[in-house]
Amino acid sequence: MDAEPLTIYFDGDPLPARPGDTVSAALLRAGHLATTRSPKYRRPRGPYCLIGECGTCQLRIAGQPNLRACLTVVQEGLVVESQNAWGPAGLDPTRLVDHLFRRGFDHHHFLVRPRLANVAMQAIARTMTGFGVLPELPRPGAPPPELHEHVPTVLVLGAGPAGRALTGALEAAGVDVLALDRRDRLGLSRWHPAPLPQRLLVDTGAFGVYAPERLIAAASPPLAGGSPRLHLVRPKHIVFATGAREGMIPLLNNDLPGVLAARGLAHLLERTDSQLTAPCVLLGDGEEAEALAAQLGVHRYAPADVERILGRDHVEGIVVAGRTIPCGVILLAPTRAPISELAAQAGAQLRFDGAGFAVLTDPDGRALLAPRPPDADDDPAEPPWQIWACGHVRNTSVDPTADGLAVAAALLAELAASEPS
Amino acid sequence: MTARAFLCRCEDVTLGEIDRAIDRGLTTIEEIKRYTGLGTGPCQGKECTGALARLLVDRGLARADALQPFTARPPAEPITLGLLAAARAPFFAARPEEDPDPKDTP
Incomplete structure (x- = not known):
């Protein structure tokens, strides 16, 4: 730029x-x-x-x-x-x-x-210890928070490739659909080339699913421009398209500054038109880790072969099979884990997939609901919405775009069937 | 720097501490969370839960199909109390069919 x-x-x-x-x-x-x-x-x-x-x-x-x-x-x-x-x-x-x-x-x-x-x-x-000093309130000139309410037919959480494919298909069919993503517009468009949803709230992270109150709550941060905003959404259908994340690989000194998530860094480099200049290695197993190492032009090692990461205040090297390899950045590429916490809050059933907890669905993408605890005291009548999941949150090995389209077709069929024509 | 392998960086829970919990007979994600504090920091378990689940399965301490994470509760994102205070019940501009009965509100 x-x-x-x-x-x-x-x-x-x-x-x-x-x-x-x-x-x-x-x-x-x-x-x-x-x-x-x-x-x-x-x-x-x-x-x-x-x-x-x-x-x-x-x-x-x-x-x-x-x-x-x-x-x-x-x-x-x-x-x-x-x-x-x-x-x-x-x-x-x-x-x-x-x-x-x-x-x-x-x-x-x-x-x-x-x-x-x-x-x-x-x-x-x-x-x-402690996380941060409280701000000097009131911040001069700080605009007060705003409350926004939305009642779309479909709420899509996540505007990555799966969310975008699904939202695009619903929009084309004239469905009232709202999408949220906590990333900003630049980050989203550099992340993936597919067009962004028409009704998209960026910088807006969903933080809570409150089934008894029948609402989803999301927030935009105070520095994203204008007032901080609280969004309450009451949809008929929620689609979780929250994707997957890179968890931790337990290695000695895996917490040193300079140990970074490989996919996160790859996206950051794309976002900022930057290139890695520090000597760097990537640790991970499997085809995805190999592809990332090739994309970033760095050498890959299997985590099981790494004895330890070296450094004092930041990464200085790694020890692999007794040999010290100097480097300033270490990229971890663990198998990705589904981002399923919000779906769990909404009552979806989860299953361990070897790296994290995926949302369990029927083949069409309808989430299976977890059995309610016998002492649950909130309104037990029926869930206030239909829950769906598409893309990596239900299966980290699917093609997210194709999966988003497949779930969109099933959701459209259900909307057509429930509509009094 | 002392060599430590972290499972949960938010709460500084190392593999050694997980081993100690397992030695005391704690073998579910919920129990290990309660004993070590794993998953209770700023990221609320997003980084560590999958890695802990994998460790329990790899060591034969848990069946993959029986594992569940600890309960996910709001907020899933760090937000300020000031922003939460912007919400005023009853939510949503009153629609005729949803007008709350004033007798029902305390």
Whole structure:
């Protein structure tokens, strides 16, 4: 992109950024891999998944604590501050915890008695850890949150390839369909070439399914422009097209800053027209990991052959079969796990697929409902909506576009059958 | 830096801590979550639950078809209390067929 470069500030230091960068993109390009510390062992941490799934890129941005750097787009002069860190970066004295408790510490028994020691320990622990300082309220000029309500026939959660294929087919048939995605328009269009839904709320992440109240709640973050918005949606049909995510591969020092999710980074590079310059390796098994390594032009190793990841404040190398390979970035490409938490909230039945929990459906994409616990006290009459799932959330090995179209056909047939003509 | 392999980075739960929980006879995702705190941090189990499930299956401690994650509850995304406060019941502009009976509201 040729647009004018921007400047953002990270802990007071000016950093160059490009329009369209996420905060994570700007930080990674500038070599700021570590942006926070872990809660217990106080180890340096930074972004990992780069798609809003994991918990470690949260920063204080424009005075707001706990915003995900990977979903926040830069603006000129944006002030970004690290969280949960003490003193100058790299000199945080709390890092000693990692060295003092080499064999781990058992929080069930650590300094519980004598009582005085417990009081002292609690005072220290509460001061030195924690996720972000509350904002100085009210933020000057901050517009109040807005409430928006929607009553579409079909709500589609996720505008990736499966969601887009399904929504496009429903739109073509004249169905009243609303799609939500927490990514922004640039991220979505760079992610996949298919056209975006006509009624699409971007920057809007669904966070709750409240069956008794018959509504889905979604939120747009405060920095996406304008007021923060709360959306309440009451559809007749919900389609989960939430896709899949890259979970963790348990390797020694897999938490070091510079260990990044391979697909997340590939999408970030596409989004920002950037290329990897740091020496890098990819860890993963199978065809998808091989294809990613080829796409990114990096060497691939099987995780089972990796003895450990090396580094102090960030990745410096890996040890494979006794041999040390220096590198600055390590990409993890685990088998993807379906993103099924919201579908589970809605009552869908899940099944372990070897990497995560997929939504169990009939062949047409209708979600099978989990048996209700006998003590459920909410309205047991009947589910307020029909639940569907398409794409990787129901099966990570399907072609998401084809699956979106197949489920759209079944959903259209059901709508036609239920319509009093 | 001490060499540690993390399953849950949000709550700093290492493989060693999972082993300790298993040694005490805890072999379901729910039990291990309650004992170690796994899955209770900012990402709410999105990164670790699948990896823990796989570990339990690989070690023969759980049957794949019987495994279930712990209960998913809102919010699935980090949101502010201020934004939640924007919701005012009754939701949705009153439609005639859905007018709440004022006698039913406390």
